[in-house]
Amino acid sequence: MMTRDEMARRQAAFQRDANRRVLPAWLVVLFLTTFLPWGLGGNLRDSGGPKWVTHALGATGFVGVLASVWWFGFRVNRFQRAHQLVCPHCGNGLAARAGRAALKTGRCGRCETVIVADPTGEPVSPDPAARKVRDRRLVRLTMTGCAVGLLFAWAAWVPLKLMGEAPSHLTWPVVVLFPLAAFGWVTAIVVLPVQYPRRATACLFAASAVALVVAVLAAALSVPGFFDLADPARQP
Numbered sequence: 001m002m003t004r005d006e007m008a009r010r011q012a013a014f015q016r017d018a019n020r021r022v023l024p025a026w027l028v029v030l031f032l033t034t035f036l037p038w039g040l041g042g043n044l045r046d047s048g049g050p051k052w053v054t055h056a057l058g059a060t061g062f063v064g065v066l067a068s069v070w071w072f073g074f075r076v077n078r079f080q081r082a083h084q085l086v087c088p089h090c091g092n093g094l095a096a097r098a099g100r101a102a103l104k105t106g107r108c109g110r111c112e113t114v115i116v117a118d119p120t121g122e123p124v125s126p127d128p129a130a131r132k133v134r135d136r137r138l139v140r141l142t143m144t145g146c147a148v149g150l151l152f153a154w155a156a157w158v159p160l161k162l163m164g165e166a167p168s169h170l171t172w173p174v175v176v177l178f179p180l181a182a183f184g185w186v187t188a189i190v191v192l193p194v195q196y197p198r199r200a201t202a203c204l205f206a207a208s209a210v211a212l213v214v215a216v217l218a219a220a221l222s223v224p225g226f227f228d229l230a231d232p233a234r235q236p
């Protein structure tokens with residue numbers, strides 16, 4: 001069993017390693033899987049390239065966002081294991097927020113097992129009631145903020161659209177669905193992990209996937225002929 005000093009040392013080493021090797025690599029992955037396909041697709045569309053290729057590149061970019069998020073989680077998990085920063089009982093990672101909690105109490109924040117040789121004896125969650133109040137406040141604040149943001153976005157776009165002053169890419173599906181996807185996503189990634197703390201990562205992933213699908217749907221509904229991916233050879 002490690003001591004709390006040892007855990008602090010491992011956490012610092014993990015952080016240094018992660019900053020140097022995971023974050024920059026993630027940016028490269030995001031560029032290759034998302035921004036490069038989107039950029040190429042945009043160029044091809046402007047130069048009148050085959051439609052199905054631009055659509056395929058667009059779809060690749062969206063899958064790429066999810067893939068890069070998954071890759072990031074995978075790398076972080078591997079680095080945590082390499083630095084021996086996982087709970088020996090439940091496998092919970094002991095870096096970042098979970099790491100600070102573990103350092104403070106000497107226990108794993110998930111299964112509450114003592115994981116260091118010199119625990120403080122402090123309970124993992126000192127005051128569950130206080131935490132509940134804090135969580136409720138956070139949920140209320142987020143939902144109010146996002147509802148106001150959604151109304152503002154619609155209040156700005158819908159009149160423009162009705163007056164026919166909106167730029168051509170602001171089609172009705174975009175006007176209605178984009179703000180919904182964006183503010184719905186922010187709400188979901190704050191509220192869901194509070195509701196299901198044990199499935200926080202799955203919640204983030206699911207919320208991001210739903211928001212992406214809605215955003216793609218809005219974009220697809222706005223591009224004439226998006227759904228008839230006919231054989232490009234037969235297109236005039």
Ligand SMILES: [Zn+2]
Nearest residue numbers: 087090108111
């Ligand atoms: Zn544990």
